Structure formats: C-alpha cells, structure tokens
Amino acid sequence: MVTRDVVFPPDRHALYELHRYSPAIRANGLLFVSGQVGSRADGSPEPDRDEQVRLAFKNLNAILEAAGCSFRDVIDVTVFMVDPHTHFERAWAVAAEFWGEAPYPTATAVGVTWLSGFQFEIKVIAKLPDGPAA
Template identity: 75%
Template structure:
C-alpha cells in the first residue's frame, strides 16, 4: 500500500505531533483536511472565541495554500461547535469573512460537548488543482 501523501503547513503545529495525525492528505484529486482549531503554535487554544475562529480559518488556509488550493476549492465543510446555541451566530458571522462567494461548499454544523479545550473546529474536503500538461 502506498504511503499517505501528507500535507503540512510551513509552521507545523505541536498538535499534529502530540495527537499523531496529519493536517491533510492528498488522494485521488482531493485534499482531505483534518479538523482545524484555533490553536497557537504550541498547540494551546486561543482563549477568545472570535480570535479562535479566525485562527482556525488561518490554520486551514495555510494547509490549503501548501497544497496549492484556496477556500474556493473547498467542496464540503464540517464545523463542530461547543455550545452552538450561544455561539453559532457569532461563529457563522466570522466564517463569512473566509467563506468566499456563492456558490458555497456543502456544509454541516454539529453541536458537540468537547473539543479538547477548543470551542470551534472545521474540517474540509477540497478539489486539488488539475496538473498542468507539459
């Protein structure tokens, strides 16, 4: 079986080592991105919710860019939110800054009780750019 084609952003976060996972894996023309949270470089949560959501999107964008993608290439997004009743509208308002123009990717939002100290997580599947014929 071939090894996974993992994608790591330039500033690798401590969470990937600590929890033994790859930020993203390329497979069959797609990029499967692990859930991204608003973690600081040392892996700790950004305490402010709005800053945490923005940092999660910045971390996601760094992985997408490393694979030659942008959020415009995202096909499907899943977000996980702790206490969505009190925070979802605020989070979704911030997400709009990163979401881009319509048509938007498919999206699923899931309310959860625990995200290892975080309050927001986003995972996506993106279409990789077509190889340039040369």
C-alpha cells in the same frame, strides 16, 4: 499498503505530533483536511472565541495553500462547535469573513460537548488543482 501523500503547512503546530495525525492527505484529486482548531503555535487554544474561529480558518488556509489550493477549492465543510445554541450565529459571522462568495461549499454543523479545550473546529474536502502537483 498505501503511501499517504501528506500536506503540512509551513509552520506546523504542536498538535500534529502530540495527537499523531496528519494535517491533510492528497488522494484521487482531492485534499482531505483534518479538523483545524484555533490553536497557537504551541498547540494551546486562542482564548477569545471569535479570534479562535479566525485562527482556525487561518490554520486551514495555510494547509490549503501548502497544497496549492484556496478556500474557493473547498467542496465540503464540517464544523464542530461547543454550545452552538449560544455561539453559532457569532461563529458563523466570523466564518463569513473567510467563506467567499457563492456558490458556497456544502456545509454541516455539529454541536459537540468537547473539543479538547477548543470551542470551534473545521474540516474540509477540497478539489486539488489539475497538474503535476495534484
């Protein structure tokens, strides 16, 4: 049986326990981060769509930081959006605030019909820094 090397952000939000998942797992020099949404500390969605995207990135960055990474270490991104035909450009503009400069990670955007009350979700794979913490 494999022991999962779980990474939690300093301020866990209620969704981890409610839905029984880990925020991120370290494995083979990589960090696999679960989909992050724009949830408040109690697990409720941020109602403003742009702020929900910002909060999803802030939640993601807290996990990356807890693992000793930053968004610059991200190599693969998957985003899920409700109604991307209407909201993709706006969400992508907000995401650019966090994206950084080229070279960019790979990215896949998926349109979905349901995200448990959320409008945007981002999951990533990042390269862990070399050294004892990796």
